[in-house]
Amino acid sequence: MHKVLHQLALALFCFLITTTATAFSPKDVPVRPAPPGHYLKQESLPVHTQETFNHDQPIVGTYYFYWYNANYKGQILDADGTDALTDHPIDSIDMSYRSSAWHLQQLRDILAAGIDFILPVYWGYPDSGSHWSLEGLPPLVEAAQRLEKEGIRPPRIGMFYDTTTLRNNSKKYHVDLTKPEGKEWFYLTVRDFYSMIPPNLRASVDSKPVVWLYIAEFVKHQDPTIFDYLRAQFLKDFGIEPLIVKEVSWQGRADLDYKWGIASGPQIRGVAAVGPGYDDSAVPRATHKIRKRESGNFYRNAWNLALSLDPATRPKIAIVETWNEFHEGTDIAPSKEYGRMYVELTRKYADLWRTGVQTKREGPYATAQEVSIIFGQTPTDAGLTLGTAPAVPDGKTFNVITSGISARRADWKKRDPNYLYFDVDNSFFFRDKVPLELEFEYLDSGNGKIIVEYDSTATSLSHNGAFKSIISAYLTNTKTWKTARIQIPDAYFSGRANGQDFRISAPNVGLTIRKVELRKLHGSDSHPLRMP
Incomplete structure (x- = not known):
């Protein structure tokens, strides 16, 4: 059904007549759907004027969940009216992806935690209308620009491509990356996100905007060449290639890799991933998983392991899973349950990470032979x-x-x-x-x-x-x-x-x-x- 509708749309708006049921190929489409934002190559700042992280610079990031809306309890209450959250923000009165004031407070707290960049969890996809992912980004950008006007450098904004949308979307289209239309869908999602982020606010490494991929299980078929396609298309639209960070389940040549899901402990691959614990007991699932926080010791031990590695060879990027995913209890944002404890802990370890400190290994077998x-x-x-x-x-x-x-x-x-x-x-x-x-x-x-x-x-x-x-x-x-x-x-x-x-x-x-x-x-x- 999706393919037929897409062909009809092309026939109407692009004056193309299709005579078969074969899905379109990008090269056959003279004009792509317009992006939701206007920050493309021709309107971008010159690359040399953009603020960027260096590839050898230790930095810290976190996943930023902005799907909440307290006005109608979106993502806060389940459909049956029960509490959807394991942990709870200290103040949820103005908690909404539409509120620049809420985003502004999050950014201030993120800076207090010593975090350099955020990865908004993006659920947008091509032609997805006023989906919360699209609606929430302009207020986030407005909040970051507000900090700049105050003389404060805001956390940079990168893309966390929530690949759940490759299967779960209103078009009921299961993306196949071996097909031209699947590759186009994959790329346009990235293009649309970065079209809404001003170049000077982007999380970039060596001027390359970060594209951070969630797990691959939602794609119908993988194609190891998809990242080459992404680079080529991004270069055409933005004048620079992206920096691709893939979850280890993806095939293809990426710049870095990482492992999602660190409830059992830190995962250190091309990126060092740490987190405070896990508890999805509030989520309506058949089975639940809990990793206790141990009064902060689980988080301390994760950071200690990362910091005990040789600074010359350990990853340069550390990622915290997550800032505010309250449903699964992976949050480090200020909360009713933990106050600002994890903000302060993160600041401590982020400062050590950025300054290249190597700590002594801790744990029950640290001195064992x-x-x-x-x-x-x-x-x-x-x-x-x-x-x-x-x-x-x-x-x-x-x-x-x-x-x-x-x-x-x-x-x-x-x-x-x-x-x-x-x-x-x-x-x-x-x-x-x-x-x-x-x-x-x-x-x-x-x-x-x-x-x-x-x-x-x-x-x-x-x-x-x-x-x-x-x-x-x-x-x-x-x-x-x-x-x-x-x-x-x-x-x-x-x-x-x-x-x-x-x-x-x-x-x-x-x-x-x-x-x-x-x-x-x-x-x-x-x-x-x-x-x-």
Whole structure:
């Protein structure tokens, strides 16, 4: 239906006659729909006069949710009149995407938190009319310009492309990026957003406006060339290419990547993502997830992990998930529940981030030289934990008892291969330049190879080295317990192995393990304290 209507619109307004049901190709359309804003190339400031962040400059950003409207309780109450929010803003009287006064107060608080740029969560899409995403941006821009008139540099404004709209939209169009019309839809959403943001207010790195992509699951089909198309089209309209930051689920060449959803802990990829916790109990969902804030310690530990990395090699951008997503309890904005506690914490850590401080690693295993897990009826884990399904679908394991010895087994069938996954406590090791030794006890049952795959620094390998493979031992069917020991000189261990750090398997046979140990070699101290 969407394609037919779109063809009719083209016939009416562009005087094109289509004779087939084939969707339009951008090259066949002489005039695109006009953007909602007027800040395109011909009306932009010259690139050299635009304020921009440098690629080697440490900066801090956050996701900005502006869909609220207290006047009719939009996003504040559910349809049945119940409270839609887990956490609550201190004052919601003027809380509305249409209110520049509300945006202004948010920007002042964001500055107080030491945040350099915001990413408004954009739900607009081509020809979406007066959707709140479009209506809310002019008042936000007005608020930023108000700060400028006061002599205050406002947080810069970048685009958080909420890709939910690639499937959920009023046109009932499921975007296919392998099709010309899908590519056009994808690009016009970006164009429309930045057409409403003055060049001097844009969050740009090396003059490139930031396009930050949410997860890819809402797109019908991906196309790795979509980012090249986005760059080329953006360059035509704005005179500069964008800086593309993709969620790790996207295919294609982006400038940086990040991992969405940091309820289980910080995610440090091309971007360092941190957050205060998670609680979606107020959202009408079949199941709920809660990650307690631990009186702020969860947030402190996330920042500490990021700051403990070498400033020369750690990411330059830190992103806080989120400023004010009150539904899922990821907010750091002033709230009735926490006051200004998280504003003050963020200011503290953002200042450390920008000044390039490296802190001492903290946590239960920060000074340990070894971590381990022993599989009894209840596993005894000391810095090593077993990753299991459904978190890792191919990590289905079960307890076994062999000759009175408790152990853990992963079966391997032709159409159902399974691995023993392990996560290393971040306080023990996280992207540290320290050689490791892995040792595990296994039941020598069957014949074949035992393979260890680990998150490594070998970025030239497939998956950027997230599954570097090494043969650790051979099964010879002696039915006895044996020990395998390998050295790992290039561990990265940032959770890129399906959310874990390494996995062990015996392909086509299956594997039973009763104990795993991981130790640092040479007594290395991997967590030096750098200048405060």
